[in-house]
Amino acid sequence: xxxxxxxxxxxxxxxxxxxxxxxxxxxxxxxxxxxxxxxxxxxxxxxxxxxxxxxxxxxxxxxxxxxxxxxxxxxxxxxxxxxxxxxxxxxxxxxxxxxxxxxxxxxxxxxxxxxxxxxxxxxxxxxxxxxxxxxxxxxxxxxxxxxxxxxxxxxxxxxxxxxxxxxxxxxxxxxxxxxxxxxxxxxxxxxxxxxxxxxxxxxxxxxxxxxxxxxxxxxxxxxxxxxxxxxxxxxxxxxxxxxxxxxxxxxxxxxxxxxxxxxxxxxxxxxxxxxxxxxxxxxxxxxxxxxxxxxxxxxxxxxxxxxxxxxxxxxxxxxxxxxxxxxxxxxxxxxxxxxxxxxxxxxxxxxxxxxxxxxxxxxxxxxxxxxxxxxxxxxxxxxxxxxxxxxxxxxxxxxxxxxxxxxxxxxxxxxxxxxxxxxxxxxxxxxxxxxxxxxxxxxxxxxxxxxxxxxxxxxxxxxxxxxxxxxxxxxxxxxxxxxxxxxxxxxxxxxxxxxxxxxxxxxxxxxxxxxxxxxxxxxxxxxxxxxxxxxxxxxxxxxxxxxxxxxxxxxxxxxxxxxxxxxxxxxxxxxxxxxxxxxxxxxxxxxxxxxxxxxxxxxxxxxxxxxxxxxxxxxxxxxxxxxxxxxxxxxxxxxxxxxxxxxxxxxxxxxxx
Amino acid sequence: xxxxxxxxxxxxxxxxxxxxxxxxxxxxxxxxxxxxxxxxxxxxxxxxxxxxxxxxxxxxxxxxxxxxxxxxxxxxxxxxxxxxxxxxxxxxxxxxxxxxxxxxxxxxxxxxxxxxxxxxxxxxxxxxxxxxxxxxxxxxxxxxxxxxxxxxxxxxxxxxxxxxxxxxxxxxxxxxxxxxxxxxxxxxxxxxxxxxxxxxxxxxxxxxxxxxxxxxxxxxxxxxxxxxxxxxxxxxxxxxxxxxxxxxxxxxxxxxxxxxxxxxxxxxxxxxxxxxxxxxxxxxxxxxxxxxxxxxxxxxxxxxxxxxxxxxxxxxx
Numbered sequence: 001x002x003x004x005x006x007x008x009x010x011x012x013x014x015x016x017x018x019x020x021x022x023x024x025x026x027x028x029x030x031x032x033x034x035x036x037x038x039x040x041x042x043x044x045x046x047x048x049x050x051x052x053x054x055x056x057x058x059x060x061x062x063x064x065x066x067x068x069x070x071x072x073x074x075x076x077x078x079x080x081x082x083x084x085x086x087x088x089x090x091x092x093x094x095x096x097x098x099x100x101x102x103x104x105x106x107x108x109x110x111x112x113x114x115x116x117x118x119x120x121x122x123x124x125x126x127x128x129x130x131x132x133x134x135x136x137x138x139x140x141x142x143x144x145x146x147x148x149x150x151x152x153x154x155x156x157x158x159x160x161x162x163x164x165x166x167x168x169x170x171x172x173x174x175x176x177x178x179x180x181x182x183x184x185x186x187x188x189x190x191x192x193x194x195x196x197x198x199x200x201x202x203x204x205x206x207x208x209x210x211x212x213x214x215x216x217x218x219x220x221x222x223x224x225x226x227x228x229x230x231x232x233x234x235x236x237x238x239x240x241x242x243x244x245x246x247x248x249x250x251x252x253x254x255x256x257x258x259x260x261x262x263x264x265x266x267x268x269x270x271x272x273x274x275x276x277x278x279x280x281x282x283x284x285x286x287x288x289x290x291x292x293x294x295x296x297x298x299x300x301x302x303x304x305x306x307x308x309x310x311x312x313x314x315x316x317x318x319x320x321x322x323x324x325x326x327x328x329x330x331x332x333x334x335x336x337x338x339x340x341x342x343x344x345x346x347x348x349x350x351x352x353x354x355x356x357x358x359x360x361x362x363x364x365x366x367x368x369x370x371x372x373x374x375x376x377x378x379x380x381x382x383x384x385x386x387x388x389x390x391x392x393x394x395x396x397x398x399x400x401x402x403x404x405x406x407x408x409x410x411x412x413x414x415x416x417x418x419x420x421x422x423x424x425x426x427x428x429x430x431x432x433x434x435x436x437x438x439x440x441x442x443x444x445x446x447x448x449x450x451x452x453x454x455x456x457x458x459x460x461x462x463x464x465x466x467x468x469x470x471x472x473x474x475x476x477x478x479x480x481x482x483x484x485x486x487x488x489x490x491x492x493x494x495x496x497x498x499x500x501x502x503x504x505x506x507x508x509x510x511x512x513x514x515x516x517x518x519x520x521x522x523x524x525x526x527x528x529x530x531x532x533x534x535x536x537x538x539x540x541x542x543x544x545x546x547x548x549x550x551x552x553x554x555x556x557x558x559x560x561x562x563x564x565x566x567x568x569x570x571x572x573x574x575x576x577x578x579x580x581x582x583x584x585x586x587x588x589x590x591x592x593x594x595x596x597x598x599x600x601x602x603x604x605x606x607x608x609x610x611x612x613x614x615x616x617x618x619x620x621x622x623x624x625x626x627x628x629x630x631x632x633x634x635x636x637x638x639x640x641x642x643x644x645x646x647x648x649x650x651x652x653x654x655x656x657x
Numbered sequence: 658x659x660x661x662x663x664x665x666x667x668x669x670x671x672x673x674x675x676x677x678x679x680x681x682x683x684x685x686x687x688x689x690x691x692x693x694x695x696x697x698x699x700x701x702x703x704x705x706x707x708x709x710x711x712x713x714x715x716x717x718x719x720x721x722x723x724x725x726x727x728x729x730x731x732x733x734x735x736x737x738x739x740x741x742x743x744x745x746x747x748x749x750x751x752x753x754x755x756x757x758x759x760x761x762x763x764x765x766x767x768x769x770x771x772x773x774x775x776x777x778x779x780x781x782x783x784x785x786x787x788x789x790x791x792x793x794x795x796x797x798x799x800x801x802x803x804x805x806x807x808x809x810x811x812x813x814x815x816x817x818x819x820x821x822x823x824x825x826x827x828x829x830x831x832x833x834x835x836x837x838x839x840x841x842x843x844x845x846x847x848x849x850x851x852x853x854x855x856x857x858x859x860x861x862x863x864x865x866x867x868x869x870x871x872x873x874x875x876x877x878x879x880x881x882x883x884x885x886x887x888x889x890x891x892x893x894x895x896x897x898x899x900x901x902x903x904x905x906x907x908x909x910x911x912x913x914x915x916x917x918x919x920x921x922x923x924x925x926x927x928x929x930x931x932x933x934x935x936x937x938x939x940x941x942x943x944x945x946x947x948x949x950x951x952x953x954x955x956x957x958x959x960x961x962x963x964x965x966x967x968x969x970x971x972x973x974x
Contacts, residue, residue, distance in 0.1 A: 534694030580701035
């Protein structure tokens with residue numbers, strides 16, 4: 001593949017075939033002169049400076065209307081409109097920053113005006129669910145104010161429509177967040193007792209907070225206009241929105257409706273013209289008849305839905321613009337072609353002291369203010385507990401808590417964040433994020449259970465029968481006693497691992513190099529291997545299956561985990577034995593019981609999170625800010641930003657400059 | 658000539674199948690399978706299994722390859738895992754953009770570089786020759802991302818006479834209707850090509866002008882201009898035809914760095930992004946199209962040799 005014209009056309013050295021000539025010195029001088037002059041001009045021309053603003057401006061005289069040109073993150077345009085999608089089409093770009101603007105979820109999380117991580121009662125389509133019968137029944141009351149753009153009410157049947165489709169299609173992997181055993185498997189029945197009330201019965205008692213935040217959070221009501229199986233069908237004719245939940249006939253009807261709708265969604269060129277997708281209940285629409293547009297290259301114009309009945313009608317038109325790279329986006333930002341963009345990490349000029357508040361802005365962006373966007377998530381490197389690497393010893397070694405503690409104790413996250421990310425990252429100390437500020441994280445985790453302490457890390461190893469031989473710790477005292485190496489580790493075994501990490505991001509490479517050096521310094525010999533992001537995902541994001549080889553040892557793809565739509569960080573998909581996203585095959589009976597308590601009973605997260613933070617099932621890594629958002633100085637209402645990556649442009653407005 | 662063309666076409670089919678087979682096997686040798694890469698860390702084992710089934714990835718490799726070839730025969734390049742579009746549609750969007758940008762740049766470069774190379778030979782070892790050589794060395798040594806970034810800085814930000822981006826329209830006419838936005842990316846791409854073409858031209862022309870037939874033409878009293886352009890240029894241009902023939906593949910495959918800098922998602926970026934995200938159908942589709950373009954380019958170059966140089970007789974070779 002031609003990377004660039006010049007590489008394909010580079011001529012072979014043919015100058016030697018030229019005849020000898022006079023004036024060689026003159027020629028050399030002339031060539032050198034031109035070269036140096038051009039390079040000097042190049043360097044002179046590249047200088048540019050003016051002071052930038054760093055605070056978030058407030059006040060000003062509001063101006064109604066206008067257009068906001070908003071930069072999509074590089075290479076990630078929205079591609080899928082139907083809010084019932086397989087894992088293949090689930091992304092922040094499709095869900096949080098595109099679908100949610102048109103099709104509001106039943107329950108909205110986070111706020112447009114602050115970075116709280118809780119349920120937003122104002123923007124939710126229903127009041128908070130009421131739980132009864134020993135927390136086995138949930139009753140959902142729809143708000144009367146919400147209507148679809150075709151004038152119809154958002155009803156309980158619209159919610160049932162989604163639940164019926166979920167029941168039919170989740171087991172076929174057509175729902176991105178389906179986890180066997182959870183919704184819809186844990187819902188025994190669901191019925192609309194009136195247009196504004198829906199009752200769900202669960203198969204067993206649930207923790208109300210968990211069920212609302214991690215199960216009902218996935219529900220998006222669908223309009224009756226979508227309950228069709230062919231173009232021009234009568235609303236509701238598909239039979240999915242009115243069928244009995246769980247009945248075979250309902251499942252069959254829903255599969256037909258799903259087939260029709262997903263077929264429509266597979267043609268992005270028709271999104272703006274389709275009468276189906278034009279029925280919205282959110283503040284925005286892309287309907288061409290209303291002035292909206294959608295191109296497959298990522299250029300999207302979202303216009304206010306004039307029929308929106310929520311608390312805040314939009315006045316701003318949102319233009320989403322695609323970018324090939326963050327450099328191209330930055331040039332466009334500096335050139336004044338964007339109203340909201342982002343500052344690439346390499347263009348951050350000064351440190352900040354807190355990941356959620358900005359340091360001084362890049363001086364080339366004097367017309368913008370910087371506001372860091374921190375998501376509710378955490379970052380981690382996977383340890384493969386069933387690994388047969390390191391001569392068959394890696395898995396047994398990772399199972400030893402003291403080895404994991406030693407590894408974690410030499411990772412100085414605050415230092416790395418300051419040096420490599422200029423302060424724009426949050427350290428991870430456990431499964432519940434310490435930032436953005438939230439009520440869920442416990443003080444044990446906030447205080448960092450494993451502060452940087454090299455000598456403590458060394459002593460953990462030596463006190464368990466390891467001796468440094470030629471730079472590598474070797475087990476000299478095998479056995480499972482308290483001062484021995486641990487079960488399954490033979491005498492002579494070494495602490496010699498390979499960490500595979502995703503290439504292409506400078507700060508991640510720097511973090512890996514520092515960690516390699518730190519681990520080597522305490523005798524845990526670590527080799528680094530960089531591979532592409534998909535390759536690391538393939539090798540390290542999935543649990544090893546029994547019967548298949550499990551040779552990988554440690555892996556870090558760098559992306560971590562964002563809690564959405566599992567807004568309650570209870571860990572059932574991450575750390576529960578045999579959970580689908582338990583990539584390291586971590587298994588701990590006490591952790592399982594604590595996780596079960598958070599999902600099945602009204603138990604807060606403290607016991608679970610403190611135990612997991614203390615147990616270190618994965619290596620906690622720095623979690624970089626999602627984006628360093630740059631907002632035009634005359635634009636208000638953008639910051640602080642939603643910790644689940646949602647956009648609320650209906651709250652944005654310009655002020656007179 | 659007909660026999661030559663038939664032979665070359667048969668060779669072309671073999672080359673295409675060979676390249677596709679090589680790529681197909683190479684890509685599928687990546688350990689782990691593409692399902693996890695596409696579906697992400699949240700995907701449950703069942704989702705992985707269903708993805709493999711839906712995309713035929715659970716079949717033996719030879720079976721997958723036969724299916725792929727069968728689809729290729731009907732120009733069905735498959736469906737992208739990432740972009741929710743057919744590969745035909747993705748290429749149909751990216752290819753015209755690349756053809757416009759790289760095509761204009763290549764033509765522009767050839768139009769500038771050929772006379773420049775000839776001029777340098779005419780003014781050989783004079784200050785003009787040295788100055789042009791110096792400039793071409795600078796251009797040739799300069800990475801495209803640096804030149805592109807500097808041009809944006811100078812002529813789109815400091816002196817805002819051009820936009821920071823290439824045209825953002827999806828249609829060829831829309832792109833051509835915004836010539837101002839094409840200026841900087843075309844200069845970026847063609848500057849480097851001018852440097853290499855003109856060096857080739859100068860060298861080839863210099864060699865040709867020392868040949869016996871040039872001396873004979875001069876001895877026969879031919880005018881210097883005729884000697885230069887009719888006898889010299891016609892013979893010296895063959896290496897440039899080779900370069901132009903080879904550049905057809907590049908024109909189709911795009912210029913990923915220039916496309917990146919100027920926010921112009923063409924074939925180069927499509928290939929790179931699909932490789933990074935393991936969007937295998939797209940990657941194979943782009944490879945297929947570029948292979949065909951490269952073969953056509955070489956074929957055209959061979960035909961042009963015969964047109965330019967009558968001594969070349971393909972029919973008897």
